Amino acid sequence: MESLNDIKAWLSQQLEIKGRAAATPKKKPGYRVLFNGPAGVDKMTTAQMLGKEFGKEVHRVDLSRIVSKYIGETEKNIAAIFKEAEGKDWILFFDEADALFGKRTTVKDAHDRYANQEINYLLQQLESYPGLAIIATNLKANIDDAFIRRFQTVVKFPKA
16 A cells, blocks of 8 residues: 555645656656466456556556567557657556566577567666656566566565
8 A cells, every 4th residue: 555655645645746856857758567367366457456546547558559579669569659649648557567568688689689679678668757657567586677667666465
């Protein structure tokens, strides 16, 4: 509950915080949260309740529509989502996020290098998003450490 209260405090003070972030460019805009817990513990429902309470649409990011086998398409899809979300002040909700926010690997071939490049690009977009981004996973251990360090709040959902 304390972690959810931190998120609510950020949402209620979002305009003031955005103004200060613009005045101090070292501060990253937005708020990044990790929802961690087993399937069926209402991570999406919690995000929707936050959206309803603060009058914001929760946009569930469909990872199957983002990831592409064609070089450069995944980055284009990621950029389009973040651009649209910023214009609409959405709460972004990435479900089953370990599929996209996974650990970078040792580069053995061009495929590995490209996969790592996609993760780096996603990390940049996430850091520059001025709104609330919620990343939900059942497998926190599979999330890249670079993402974990950038979450302001980690909410652990216990088993139901």
